[in-house]
Amino acid sequence: AQSVTQLGSHVSVSEGALVLLRCNYSSSVPPYLFWYVQYPNQGLQLLLKYTTGATLVKGINGFEAEFKKSETSFHLTKPSAHMSDAAEYFCAVIRGKLTFGTGTRLTIIP
């Protein structure tokens, strides 16, 4: 079975600081991994995805994530947080249907 674990249900960072949201996966086969963002009262929006090829993937809004097979990780980063980044972030793995992590709520401190 495939699953993802997100470490930290709440993360707070200061505006301009590094954002790091952690995701570890368990999979018996090479996974396809996603990060989704959910703004208040909105649906899920795809930030970025890893399927095959380059292990460092860049997404929208300045986010990127690196697939590290040796660490079974797919952490999401952004060099400089912006107030508009405040949202809930979900890591997910797919095999037909998406299996989501429990989510991390990101708060930006002015």
Next chain:
Amino acid sequence: GAGVSQSPSNKVTEKGKDVELRCDPISGHTALYWYRQSLGQGLEFLIYFQGNSAPDKSGLPSDRFSAERTGGSVSTLTIQRTQQEDSAVYLCASSLHRTSTYNEQFFGPGTRLTVL
């Protein structure tokens, strides 16, 4: 349309009543998914459609839940005899087609269901 749409955006109902939630996928998308987002349970898969058939219903929590899709487009999720634990946001997603591996899913804004 430009994106996945869902209606209603909010639904408040009394315990024991039936509700219908609607999803309009992106035009041309043959695969359609329903998910539920609730406190304490996170995001859960409910059911998947390929065209009008539902090869994967494994996430439906009970026989009070059912879904159909007609014309390979609009889908309706029906919850009969609603219970308070059914309160959640119900999300619909669509994708071009489903393979055994990956296909990007586009999500609607969800329907927030509150059962009093």
